Amino acid sequence: MSEEFEIKNKVASSGLINFDLADLVPKGExxxxxxxxxxxxxxxxxxxxxxxxxxxxxxxxxxxxxxxxxxxxxxxxxxxxxxxxxxxxxxxxKKIIFGTREDLEVILMHNAIQTHDFDELKDKRVLVKGCSDQEIPENAYIELVEQLKPIVKSLMFGEACSNVPIFKN
Known part of the structure; x- marks a missing residue:
């Protein structure tokens, strides 16, 4: 195939790091x-x-x-x-709390975000995935921004084809 007709994945070559909060959801019943x-x-x-x-x-x-x-x-x-x-x-x-199932999920995500090592995202352009198969508490997104704002180059939300810029450092 000639170079003039070659399909290029601009998202892959953009240096954009996709981050899915669902990856931090603790596994277990x-x-x-x-x-x-x-x-x-x-x-x-x-x-x-x-x-x-x-x-x-x-x-x-x-x-x-x-x-x-x-x-x-x-x-x-x-x-x-x-x-x-x-x-x-x-x-x-693994954990026991007083509250609802939703309260439990908020606490579990809080702990997961607070203990996660975000070093691999330092000075990177980060896209936080907007759609997930799992229900993620809204508070988790707030806490994620708190963790990422001081370390990432830029933060976006959504999908690569249609994202919302949040900030640039």
Whole structure:
């Protein structure tokens, strides 16, 4: 094929680095524990019954998982109740939090971004992928910009064919 008809990939030759936040999403199963299941009539915490139910938690089901504890009942639960469940599971789970599944994802992405080594992006032109097969919390994009702004040459968002310039250093 002659050079005048050669197809060139301008994106590949541009020095643009594609960064996909989905690559930082921690792998592993997410499991929720609803405190209402530990309450008498889903309303009242009876300490003895609560302790028995916590002791009966099938720990094998939570091994190497990410766990979020929440309360779907309209009941006031003392803080020590969360302590008991956490003490039961903390040695076998990857992470355990109080909140929703969404809260868990925000915390996991926060930890992933804070601990990721971004050195390979130093002084580079970076394009953060705009579409992902995984749901990424919006806060993760904010934290990513905080991490990248001091080190990258420029930052864009979207896809190579249609991106939005964010900043240039």
């Amino acid at each position: 997410r499991k929720g524990i609803d405190l209402k299941d530990f309450l008498f009539m889903e309303m009242i915490l009876k300490e003895k019954d609560f302790r028995e139910k916590v002791e009966a938690i099938p720990t094998a089901e939570y091994e190497n998982t990410y766990v979020y504890i929440y309360n779907s009942a309209d009941a006031i639960v003392p803080l020590w109740a969360y302590f008991l469940i956490t003490a039961k599971l903390t040695d076998i789970t």
